[in-house]
Amino acid sequence: MRVRWAAATHPGRRRASNEDAFCARPDLGLFVVADGMGGHVAGEVASRLAVDTIEAVAERGDAAAPDDRNCTLAERRLQAGFERAARAIADQTMTNPRLRGMATTASAVLIAADATAIGHVGDSRIYLHRDGVLQQLTHDHSWVAEQVMMGLMSAAEARQHPWRNVVTRALSASDAPEVDLSPLQLLPGDRVLISSDGLHGVISEERIAVVLGAGEALERTCQQLIEDANGAGGPDNITTLILEIDVP
Template sequence: MGVRWAAVTHPGRRRASNEDAFCARPDLGLFIVADGMGGHVAGEIASGLAVDTIEATVAAGDANPPDSSNCTLAERRLQAGFERASQAISEQTARQPRLRGMATTASAILIGADASAIAHVGDSRVYLWRDQLLQQLTHDHSWVAEQVTMGLLSPAEARQHPWRNVVTRALSASDPPQVELSPLTLQHADRLLISSDGLHGVISDERIAVVLGSAESLERMCQQLIDDANGAGGPDNITTLILEIDVP
């Protein structure tokens, strides 16, 4: 299975620094976007540390032991990576108390020879574009997402709500990570988008679907989404990572 990819990250129009981080390792089948929290420097450290740790864990071939849930090897490798990332953030915080409170979201795809998987914590997202339809594959771990699920907010209202950046799960020093794992079945010509909430926090799924369904290059799609988010005010850091699957 071949994978083409492109990624663009931007601080947005209202932030002086970029606390997002991403990883693209087609040789490992690993793709990650992380959105750091905790303010300038701390957020950058948390997201970078998470991405580096997950990448190193997958590269080493490490995985959690099999369990009764029958998780695939890809899922167990991602789980191990996310757990070690949380531990690394905890250890760094212990060494540098000024970083106390730092945390990060993370969404990752691991494409394996036998099975593929998604691991997710926080409000970054994974989307699938297939057969002219866009599907959100992850569920936001955020306060506004809970309100939308209960019917108390619409998606449009959630994008404008003052608490839209409040996440209910993250990789941090405070709690063991609650990682959402799911298997991923891929087909030829699938396109996948991993994005930080600086994109989908201001751009509708309908607009994302238009861009992912275009005939533009993957690089141009990524840049178009960044431009759209900045055109909508660019209130946060923005990262877009797009994959296209090629099955011989």
């Protein structure tokens, strides 16, 4: 499967530093976005450590042991990467007290020879844009997402709520990660967007769909999404990573 990709990241208009990190390894079929938490330095360390660890596990081809979920090999490789990333964060917090409490989200796509899979923890997101329709493939592990699911809050209200950055799952030193894993069937012409919440936390899915479907080059599409997020206030770090499938 042939894949083109582009990525862009920006600290946003209200942050002095950028705690997002990303990885694009088309040779491995691996694409990851992570959004660090824990304040300046700690958040940057957590996100970069998670991305680097997931990449290293993919390079080695390690995989979690099979279980009763009948996961594909690609899913088990992502599971192994996320588990090792959490352990790496725990090891760092034990040796450096300044980093205690750090954590990160992570959303990843792994395109393997046998199957494609996504793995996800936190409130970064993976979207599929196909035939003009945008579909969110991941579920946010956040307090506001739970309120939206229960019908207690609208998506627009969630984007403005003061607790919108409170996540209920992350890669951290505290617990073994509970990773959402699922297979993904990709078709020619599909675009896949992996983004930190600095994008979808302020920009509507309707606008994201318009930008992805405009037919612009991937690099320009990434930049347009960041410009839109900054135009809406840019309250957080913004990362966009876009894949395009089977481009001639």
